[in-house]
Each structure stands twice: as structure tokens, then as C-alpha cells.
Amino acid sequence: MTVPLEYFVIVAAALFMTGAVGFLIRRNLLVLLMSIELMLNAVNLTLVAFNRQHVGGHAGQIFTFFIIAIAAAEAAVGLAIVLAFFRLRSTVRSDDADLLRN
Amino acid sequence: MNAGLFLGLSPLLVVSLGGLLLMVAEAFSKRRVDETSDDRDAGPSSELSLGTAVTLLAGAVFAAAIWFVGPENLEGASLVAPWVIVDRFTLFFSFVLCLGGALAALLAGGYLPEHRLDRGEFYPLIIFSTVGAMILAAAGDLLSLFLGLETMSLGVYAMVGFRRASLRSTEAAVKYFLLGSFAAALLLYGGALLYGATGHTDLAGIREAIANAQPGKGPNFALVITAAVLIIVGLAFKVSAVPFHMWTPDAYEGAPTPTTTYMAVAVKCAAFATMLRVLVGAFGEGGLESWAAGWPPVVALLAVLTMTVANLVAGQQESVKRMLAYSSIAHAGYVLVGVVATMRAGGDAQGSVMFYLLTYTVSTVGAFGALILMGSRGAEAVSYEDLAGVGKRHPAAGFAFSLFLLSLAGVPPTAGFFGKLYIVKASIGAGLYPLAIILLLNSVISAYYYLRVMVYMYMREPAPGAPIAKPMRSGYVATALVVAGVLVLVLGLWPTTSLQIAVEAALATR
Numbered sequence: 001m002t003v004p005l006e007y008f009v010i011v012a013a014a015l016f017m018t019g020a021v022g023f024l025i026r027r028n029l030l031v032l033l034m035s036i037e038l039m040l041n042a043v044n045l046t047l048v049a050f051n052r053q054h055v056g057g058h059a060g061q062i063f064t065f066f067i068i069a070i071a072a073a074e075a076a077v078g079l080a081i082v083l084a085f086f087r088l089r090s091t092v093r094s095d096d097a098d099l100l101r102n
Numbered sequence: 103m104n105a106g107l108f109l110g111l112s113p114l115l116v117v118s119l120g121g122l123l124l125m126v127a128e129a130f131s132k133r134r135v136d137e138t139s140d141d142r143d144a145g146p147s148s149e150l151s152l153g154t155a156v157t158l159l160a161g162a163v164f165a166a167a168i169w170f171v172g173p174e175n176l177e178g179a180s181l182v183a184p185w186v187i188v189d190r191f192t193l194f195f196s197f198v199l200c201l202g203g204a205l206a207a208l209l210a211g212g213y214l215p216e217h218r219l220d221r222g223e224f225y226p227l228i229i230f231s232t233v234g235a236m237i238l239a240a241a242g243d244l245l246s247l248f249l250g251l252e253t254m255s256l257g258v259y260a261m262v263g264f265r266r267a268s269l270r271s272t273e274a275a276v277k278y279f280l281l282g283s284f285a286a287a288l289l290l291y292g293g294a295l296l297y298g299a300t301g302h303t304d305l306a307g308i309r310e311a312i313a314n315a316q317p318g319k320g321p322n323f324a325l326v327i328t329a330a331v332l333i334i335v336g337l338a339f340k341v342s343a344v345p346f347h348m349w350t351p352d353a354y355e356g357a358p359t360p361t362t363t364y365m366a367v368a369v370k371c372a373a374f375a376t377m378l379r380v381l382v383g384a385f386g387e388g389g390l391e392s393w394a395a396g397w398p399p400v401v402a403l404l405a406v407l408t409m410t411v412a413n414l415v416a417g418q419q420e421s422v423k424r425m426l427a428y429s430s431i432a433h434a435g436y437v438l439v440g441v442v443a444t445m446r447a448g449g450d451a452q453g454s455v456m457f458y459l460l461t462y463t464v465s466t467v468g469a470f471g472a473l474i475l476m477g478s479r480g481a482e483a484v485s486y487e488d489l490a491g492v493g494k495r496h497p498a499a500g501f502a503f504s505l506f507l508l509s510l511a512g513v514p515p516t517a518g519f520f521g522k523l524y525i526v527k528a529s530i531g532a533g534l535y536p537l538a539i540i541l542l543l544n545s546v547i548s549a550y551y552y553l554r555v556m557v558y559m560y561m562r563e564p565a566p567g568a569p570i571a572k573p574m575r576s577g578y579v580a581t582a583l584v585v586a587g588v589l590v591l592v593l594g595l596w597p598t599t600s601l602q603i604a605v606e607a608a609l610a611t612r
Contacts, residue, residue, distance in 0.1 A: 100277075
């Protein structure tokens with residue numbers, strides 16, 4: 001018995017929504033970074049799942065490797081920026097990033 | 103060895119190689135900043151700024167050279183397609199991106215030492231971001247599109263937060279990074295759904311699958327629509343279209359001004375290049391009848407919102423830098439009008455979009471460059487008050503700023519006038535009269551805040567006791583302004599040749 005494709009896609013969609021909603025409602029910069037990672041992992045899951053449907057190529061799986069690598073680079077830059085912010089402001093709450101406004 | 107392939111990729115290769123060499127040169131250079139010294143020529147900028155500009159201009163020259171050879175005559179250049187497509191569209195954008203990057207590097211050469219930011223990392227970041235932007239413009243596959251996008255963005259995130267000791271700069275970087283990577287994730291999820299629906303990651307394959315769609319067995323309707331929405335939202339973030347523009351004024355204001363310049367020109371042009379490739383290329387089949395081509399009304403709505411909101415808010419700003427940020431959002435709105443027209447009017451309209459991006463690049467570099475020139479150590483010119491009377495005390499700097507502002511406002515005989523004219527012509531040609539009228543009304547509104555700067559420069563005097571702006575002395579900034587100024591006038595006086603080139607480049611994608 002194999003698990004149908006839809007199950008994977010729905011789980012991935014739920015993960016993506018969790019990440020997106022988390023990004024929009026949470027106020028901690030580190031949690032926001034984690035939410036973005038969650039969204040990228042949902043994309044990975046979607047790609048790998050769909051790859052099973054589109055046999056004859058491995059575009060989906062190859063794509064996933066690139067996303068993993070880029071996500072690592074992005075996390076490095078992101079953490080560096082959050083660290084720089086923490087050093088100056090001694091907080092990681094996004095509400096405290098309020099210097100620039102109209 | 104395949105000579106055609108190497109020649110076809112030479113703009114990318116030259117710029118990448120130059121970036122690597124400069125990075126090594128910077129690491130072994132004896133030039134280090136002495137924070138206490140007043141000597142502005144002692145730091146790494148004095149060597150690297152010129153090297154970066156030369157590297158990027160070399161990329162532009164190679165792109166122009168291949169244009170004359172004809173990319174279709176290069177055998178083997180199609181070996182890397184669809185990941186990197188070497189066509190006239192790519193070459194046009196490579197040229198514009200390299201030009202914008204080179205001018206921004208020259209501005210940095212004056213700005214960074216003046217404001218005690220003279221660290222060499224800035225220049226490799228500009229170069230590698232430009233490499234990413236060029237890949238983005240050349241990408242015919244979602245994979246390379248994503249790689250180009252991230253290569254470009256990661257460099258720019260670091261450039262925005264370059265002034266580490268400043269809370270404003272760091273805060274700008276936080277905001278830009280979070281919203282930028284959120285947008286990239288949306289775009290990516292759209293791409294993954296598109297792959298699921300069509301089985302392709304290359305834009306040509308996606309286009310074909312959508313065009314051959316049949317009810318019941320073709321690609322899944324719901325998946326393609328969801329993917330299209332996610333991709334449009336992701337791209338709208340990148341070109342900063344209202345209502346996805348919240349990060350733009352903050353990031354532009356907080357970032358060091360050369361970074362702002364780079365974001366306003368190169369990042370925006372590359373995002374529009376990929377928007378044209380994706381919307382017109384992948385979702386463009388079958389015109390408005392096709393169910394997957396329902397994007398033009400959505401983009402038209404974005405265009406109207408972007409132009410109107412940005413222009414109304416720009417007039418209320420007290421900071422010139424923030425006003426220019428809103429102005430760049432408004433210009434994105436004008437370009438979006440052209441993107442909508444492209445769907446109906448075809449190559450000519452797309453040519454007008456690309457011509458507009460060229461004129462916008464030179465005018466914007468000039469405007470930000472003039473703003474940089476107006477400030478000096480400890481007294482960066484930011485607000486309207488800072489500019490009071492500066493046009494009378496320093497006529498050359500005042501003249502330069504006025505020229506670029508007039509071009510942004512679209513006054514003849516500057517480049518900006520013809521950029522707007524062709525977009526309006528294209529939208530009328532496509533029968534989009536309401537959009538053309540809204541665009542014209544908006545450009546009248548925009549004249550208010552551009553002219554306000556000139557009023558302050560020529561007709562006001564600084565308030566008693568207020569700090570008096572003293573323009574910096576920098577050969578690099580002056581050079582960049584002269585180059586941009588000449589281009590603004592040349593494009594304004596002889597627009598037809600470059601428009602023809604842009605149209606020819608646009609036709610390559612069809």
C-alpha cells in the first residue's frame with residue numbers, strides 16, 4: 001500500500017501555512033527566521049512529493065538540494081543581521097524595530 | 103572547449119572573475135582604515151571603487167559586443183539554456199544592470215570614506231549581487247531564477263546593514279531581510295506548485311503545458327492559479343508594488359545611500375526582467391482568452407495602487423531620501439502599466455518597458471548621487487532643510503540635482519520624459535485608456551515633490567543657526583554624476599536609437 005500523493009501535498013501546504021501565519025503574527029525575530037525555514041521546508045516537501053508524479057526526471061529532487069543550500073546561506077546572513085540588531089538594541093522583538101517610520 | 107559558449111557567458115564570467123580578483127586584492131591590500139585619520143584616500147575604497155566600476159563596465163562592454171556579434175550566431179551558447187538564456191533580452195538587461203552597478207560603486211567610492219564606513223567588503227558584495235541580478239535576468243528556468251534571486255538578495259541584505267554601528271541601518275537590514283526572504287519563500291512555493299501542475303521547471307515547458315491545457319486532464323486549474331497568485335505576490339514584493347511595499351521606504355532610508363541607489367536601480371530592474379520573463383513568458387500564452395493569463399487585471403490594479411499611493415505619500419515626506427524611496431515605488435507603478443500593456447500590444451510595449459528601465463536607472467543613480475554629493479562628514483544631507491540654499495552656493499551640484507529630478511518628473515528634453523511618453527503610447531496602443539490617464543495624473547502630482555527640492559535649493563536660505571550643508575569633494579561621485587547626466591541628456595535628445603534597441607531586445611523573448 002502506498003500513501004497517495006495528495007497526503008504529502010496537504011501536509012506540505014499545512015506546514016507552509018503554519019510558517020506563513022507564524023511569520024505574520026509572531027513578534028520574535030528568531031521565531032520569524034524559523035517560520036521562513038518552515039516555509040522553505042514545505043516547498044521542499046512539495047517538490048519531492050510531486051517528483052513522484054512526474055517520473056522520468058528528477059527536477060523536483062534536484063531543486064530541493066539547491067533550496068537546502070540556499071536556506072543555509074540565508075539563515076547565516078539572517079542570524080548575522082539579527083545579532084547585529086541585538087547588539088545595538090538588546091532585544092529581538094520586531095516591535096522594537098521602530099526607528100524608521102513615516 | 104566551446105568558444106561560443108564562453109563568449110555567450112562572458113559578461114557573467116568577466117564580472118564574476120573580476121569580483122574574485124578584487125576580493126583577493128582586498129584581502130592582501132595593506133590599505134586599512136585608520137579611524138582617527140582624516141585622510142579619505144587611505145582606505146580600501148580608493149583602489150576598490152575604481153576596480154569594481156571597471157569590472158562591471160567590462161561586463162557591460164562584453165554584453166554590448168555580443169549584441170553586435172548577435173547571440174544567435176554563437177554556437178553552443180544554447181547549451182546552458184534554459185538555465186541561462188543568452189539572447190538580446192539578457193544582453194540588454196546585463197548592460198543596464200552592469201551600468202547601474204558600476205555607477206553605484208563609484209558613488210560608494212566617495213560616500214564610504216566620507217562617512218567613515220571605508221571597509222572593502224562592500225565592493226565584492228556589489229559585484230556578486232550584480233552577478234545574481236544578471237543570472238536572474240537570464241534565467242529561463244525556475245531553478246536558476248531562484249538561485250539568481252538569492253545570490254542578488256543575500257549580497258544586498260548585507261549591504262543594507264553595512265553600517266553596523268547604526269541602529270537605523272541595522273533595522274533597515276532586519277526589515278528588508280525578513281520581508282525579502284518571506285517573498286522569496288512565497289515565490290518558491292508558487293514555483294513548486296507550478297512544477298506539480300505541469301511537470302516542468304523551465305518557463306517554456308510551463309508555457310506549453312498551460313497552453314495545451316484541457317479541462318479534466320490538463321494541468322490542475324486550482325494549482326496553476328494558486329501558483330500564479332503566489333508568484334505575482336512574490337514578484338510584487340521584489341519590485342515594491344503597493345500593497346507589498348511596506349519595507350521599501352524603511353530599507354531605502356536606513357541603508358547607506360550607495361546601497362539605496364543599488365537597490366533602486368539594479369535590484370528593481372532585475373526583478374522587472376524576471377517579471378517579464380515569467381508573466382509574459384510562462385503565463386502569457388493565448389492572450390487574455392487563456393484562463394491562466396488572467397494576470398493583467400491583477401497587475402493593472404497593482405499598478406494603479408502603486409502609482410497613486412506612492413505619489414500621495416511621497417509628497418508628505420520631510421526627508422528627501424525617503425521621498426526618493428517613494429518616488430522609486432511610484433516609478434515601479436509606471437513600469438507595471440507598461441507590463442500590462444505588453445500583454446496586449448506585444449513587443450513594442452515591452453520595448454517601452456525596457457527603455458523606461460534604462461532611463462529610470464540613469465536618472466535614479468543621478469538623483470541619489472547628487473544627494474550623496476550634497477553631504478559631507480558628520481553632515482549627511484537628508485531633509486529638505488539640509489538642502490536650503492545649496493543651489494546658490496554650489497551651482498554645479500545644484501544643477502546636477504535639478505537635471506536628475508526633472509528627468510524623474512518626466513520633463514523634456516530629459517530621458518525620463520521619453521520613458522514616460524513611450525509607456526503612455528504603449529498603453530494607449532493597447533487600448534488601456536484609464537491606465538494612461540491615471541499615469542499622466544500621477545506624473546503631475548509627482549512634479550510637486552520633485553520641484554519642492556528645487557525650491558529649497560534655489561529659493562530658501564538655511565534657518566539661522568541651522569547646520570549649513572557643505573558638498574563633499576570626491577572625484578568618484580563627480581564622475582558618476584557626469585556619466586549619468588550625459589546619459590540622461592543623450593537618451594532625452596536622441597531616444598529613438600535606444601528605443602529600437604530595447605524593442606529588438608524585447609522581441610527576443612517572443
